Amino acid sequence: EPALQSAKGADALLIAAYSSLDGYSGWGNGGPWQGSATNWVFGSITGGDAYKGSDPGDQPAITPIERMAGLPNNEYFETRWRVLYDGISRANYALRAIKGAKDLTDANKTAKTAEGRFLRGHYHFELKKMWNMVPYVDENATDFKIPNDKDIYPQIEADLKFAVDNLPLRQSDVGRATKGAAQALLGKVFLFQKKFNEAKQQFDAVVASGIYSLAACYHDNFNPATKNGPESVFAVQSSVNDGSADNLNGNYGEILNYPYTGGPGGCCGFHQPSQNLVNAFQVDANGLPLLDTYNNTDVKNDQGIPSNSPFTPHTGPLDPRLDWTVGRRGIPYLDWGPHPGPAWIRDQAFGGPYAPKKNVFYRSQQGTLSGASGWAQGANANNYNIIRYADVLLMLAECEVELGNLERARALVNQVRNRAKSGCVVRNPDNTPAANYRVEPYNTPWTSKEFATKAVRFERRIELGMEGHRFFDLVRWGIAEQELNAYYAKEGTLRSYLQGARFTRGKNEYYPIPQQQIVLSTAGGQPTLKQNPGY
């Protein structure tokens, strides 16, 4: 360790701390998909955006989590916990080395420290979202059996405030944390605590910085060729063909989430969008979402219709973001041709008719921006946006609704909707839109807080669908119980394993602390970590 107490050494330690952002830090912690930064299991599947998908026997540990019956010994919890604390540990190593580096100026030390503390704050916040009561580890810790008896938001805020105060607006390396990233993240931390004023302040600063804007095309956020665009506030950087044998520096956390036996990726048909999510993209004649009735009728799907039988996709009006979010029969799957339905689905009877899309690369990028090795070939250079500007705008809109500034909220939501309207839509080879797309801004002033709240939340769902936010949003809004129990009731008719699933208030807001970690925390015969209520 002393050998690395130099500018170069400290930065190498910091790079390793960034390297943990993707949620993978070695197979010894568990599968990369279990710890994935994208929260596809813990945010998207549990939030009702998607089903586990694939085949009942593959990754069976997800099923109880999806059913809100995940036990403390479930390996998915264990892995996510481990990779997050690994990130924290690496950040702390870096912070110690920065402190001891003799060839760093004080100013440089402060700037580097800000990066380290940003990362440490981020990792702790992810833990906080998942488990609520978690230990906070700083760079001075020597005894790692740390109790989870305190709310760690104050420490997270302190780390991020330091980052806000000391990070530059722009970094020469695009992957490094910036002031804007720290402000957005700190704002999100405030928002989760319902500190709307403080949150608004941070989000406003991000907007005011003038650095960020919405990408012209919604899908630019999910295309490895256009990543790190104006909308990217903070992202996990992915690289492939970089010398890592299995392309583990690509978006490997999504490696299971590609179509099956055809199309890109070659593995394994997970994270299949739910009918409920697809229905949410239905719009009325005015191009506005069906806030209360979206789930009364289903968007037409090809369940049970063989790939060589004719099928005409849904003809009703749909928000174009649907087909950048969900792969469905008959609609071009990027440049891989139209999704053929069952031919690309591993077990349609189990996982439904849809495929994920935001993690996928273009055929034209195969082998250059996607990896080509080993068992799975889906790893590509697509970034995962931890925070993108649309997210900031919608979080700001939430603050404005809560603070009573409904029209500002409407303007912010409309900013997002107008991009969807004016931007790109999925097109057939003959350049015609692939479906009956329609999306319009809210043209009528918002006068009811209740409506505004509903509209902002709904916008957040469709704008950020399949991006791992939904479950955490439902919990912080306090509506997880009603939303999810209604979801199980309806989706249970399609996916039988969801029958009997139940969200229990006071318990399922947070996941169980991993059993193994409770055991490992034992000191003097007593575990230092305390299990969350209800488990």
Next chain:
Amino acid sequence: QKRVSGKVTDAEGGAPLPGVTVLVKGTQSGTATDSDGNYSIAVPAGSSDVLVFSFVGFVTQEVAVGNQAVINISMQADVKALQEVIVTGYSTQQKKEITGAIATVSTKELLSVPAPNFAQQLQGKAAGVTIGNDNSPGGSTMVRIRGFGTINDNSPLYVIDGVPFKSDNGQGLNNINQNDIESISILKDASVASIYGARAGNGVIIITTKKGKSGAPKVSFDAYTGIQTPRKYIDLMNVNQLAELEWLRQRNTGLPAGQTNPSSAQYGSGPNPVLPDYIFPAGAREGDPRVNPANYSNDIDDPEFGRTKFLITRANKQGTDWWREIAKPAIWQNYNLTASGGTDKARYMFSGNYLEQNGIIIHTGFKRYTIRANTEFSIRNRARIGQNLQIGYTERVEMPAGNQSEGNPVSGVYRAQPIVPVYDIAGNFAGHKGTNLGNAQNPVAQLVRNKDNKYRNMRIFGNVFAEVDIAKNLVAKTSFGLDYNLGHGSFYSIRNIEAAEPSASNRLDVNTYWNSNWTWTNTLTYNRTFNEVHKVNAYIGTEAIRNTFRDFGTGRNNFFTDDINYRFINAGAGLPNSFGGGGEWALFSIFGKAEYGFKEKYLFSATIRRDGSSRFGQANRYGVFPAFSAGWVLSDEEFLKDNGIINFAKIRAGWGQSGNHDGFGDYPAYSTLGSSISETFYDIRGTSTSAVLGFAPQSTGNPNIKWEATATTNVGLDVTLLKNLELNIDVYNRKTTDLLYNIQQPATAGNNIGAPVSIVTNIGSMQTRGLDFALTYNGNAMNNEFQYSINANVSLYRNKLLNISGIDNDFIADGGSRIGNLTRSIVGRPLSMFWGYFQDGIFRSQAEVEAANALDGNRNTPYQDAIRPGRFRFRDINGDGVVNADDNTVIGNPHPKFTYGFNLNASYKGFDLTVFLQGVQGNDIFNFFKYQTDFNVFQGNRSTRLLDTWTEQNPNASMPRWDSDNGSADAVPSSYYVEKGSYLRARNIQIGYNLPSASLSKVGIERLRVYLQAQNLFTITKYSGLDPEITLANFGTGGDRTIGVDYGAYPAPKTFLVGLSIGF
């Protein structure tokens, strides 16, 4: 000086005995009898005037010369073999004088079983020695002496001609030619093994190779060849049954709203499944325009692939029997040539061996070439120098994905669907690419593509030594040994484009390692008998060992051609990925041993060894390992002398301590930082195709760790009754303290690159108690024309983890699987117990479900998750009325109640017969095969057990409700998987015939024996899997915490051999 000559004959029958050593007592002057049994020897003036006649298997005789010029001797066969000299470490001892627990196995017994290494040949031959092997050619062998003494690696220390080595996965045994072995001594208890100190905690196997003897050159040639065949096939569903099962699953699961029939890409969507004519394109029928051969393409990167272009594959409606496709009869052959001879000044032994064992799984196999040269020179009757050297070269083709894995072809047999043919319409490999066929690979394709992926190993093993008689009773010896291994693997993978989850490119991985281990040993030995009653045998010595290891490898994607001539790294186009590493360790030891015998009746022995290991920090670098033992030959006491029943009786008792320093790498005491491209690098610049170096902690050391220490107390009894019945019983108590374990730290401590921080720590203790019993009876009848010997041995051990203090729970979980850990090593229990729910039948009805739900007093809370009629019922162990994680318990024990071996050797005139049965009794096997065959997980083939699943109409079914939820609800670890593992196996039956020597000698042949042999002719077991011989799931450190789990193991073949042994 005078000259004495004479003839030596066999007391029984009077045949001349060639090769008998004749020595002038107390000198190095000697000769050997010629082929007619004649000798002639000069007896120097002033010498002891006594001749010593010795010959293996005969009682040594001493004859005073006096005035005789001709001395004819008839030698008695040494049936009891009490005079047998046994290697006990750095010295030898007569069997009669031994006070510890040592088993010996003769070369003849060893070689009666065909196997690629001596350890497999030891199976069932020695009490207290448990052997298991993975059955694949050139595969791993597990050798366990007296059960399990540590939670880590329990493999013994091997010493060949004084050069020690460890072989934790047992593969290092395959490149030693066992035909060169003269004797094997197995030091079972610490009172004898402690002389090897720090590495002897799991016992020591000492091997001495054959040496030349003075006399005319002897040449022998041995050969056998034969065929191995698969022993058993498994019952799987046929194509129609599997299709019906899929319809049942969909109906039971519940069809989506608006759908009236099940549907599948292959079987259509009608009331009954209809077998397709083609599986790719999925579900196509004859006449479908897509199956026109013009639409055939194997270019999966073509945008039209899967839409208008297909790997057109016909459905195999008869069903492919994948097991019969991959398990085929295979040839096994072995040739061995040995020449030896010498004079009293120089002796030599040379051998060459070729062994080829092809596997019953196609395209797997093992080849071995060895040569050996052992020589010894006597210098002026006072000194001897010599060398032993073997060079071995092996080639192995292993099953792809390795043994005991769900990805290997053995697992592929049940994971692959029978409707998939081996080949598509163009004759290329067919696969599961068509929809709804699961993700198995074509096992034939896997094996064929893997056939040239060889692992090559070269091993140089041997030593040079010099020995000087410093004074009359004092001998100094020095030996320098080398064990040098060089391995190279080259693994090319051809794209499996037909697979459901194909790889994206072809790829070559090559890796090379070398491991150099030298041992320098010096001893000073003093032997003397005082006043003819006080016999003293003592030595002191030093030993230095140094080991250096390096490995590196590289891999590359995107080869232009799969042609075997281009399988070099240079021919690839992708970015190469490399790795490399190394390590070193050293041991320095001083040791000594003293034996004292009074009138050969009261025997005492003491040893001590002090080892220093580079692997431990300053604080605990040195360990001292003492041992004591004593013996009392009761039969030499007056009260037992000359009674007609007990010919010999000795009781032995000993205590000793030995250690273990293996299994935790070379630097467990030190902390380091490191980097790894996949785990610490990051594309901080957003380039998409490069990553910047990052550093992170790599290992966390513990400077305070010390040796695992194993103390053994042994009490034994050796009795010979009625001249021919020999009985050996040993009871022992083995306790290991300071068990080493890599304790995982809380995640808050971060990672060592790639895995949670773990720190090697001395955590606890373990006990193994047991009993070894061996019985031998030698008999004859019909005037000695019919001779036979019967040997039976029984071993049992009871293992218990006493405490694990450093980890704050009382178990260590292992045996990872898709459904979590299958084994637990729990305090108070033996290692590696199976862990899960007890399965108590099936919920027959809604009424049973409701009754169970009400057990906790609340009818609205379910008894177990996903409860419904037709589900497995799991037992509520703690009686709280609900089944949850707290109701997991021990559901099986992989340790046998006892193991046994039974050997019969008989000969009549020229014929001989060997029957060797070996068995294991009272153990359980966790049959993880059933996960894939018996539950709705993945879409592979299924067991025919599923023809009887629960429905409302069939409430008494043996299998649960077949639906999509079955995979998560019923497949959890439970006693359903646990089966009885007992077996009795006819390991070897051999019938031989020795051609009459009279006729042979006319053509210059001394002896010629031919034999027929059947191996594994029958196996009696209730185990439903392919083979009950399931030992370790992996053979590395920690593998001993997963015993008896069948993850897809290579089955043992049934073998028929014909052999020839010829001597000149």
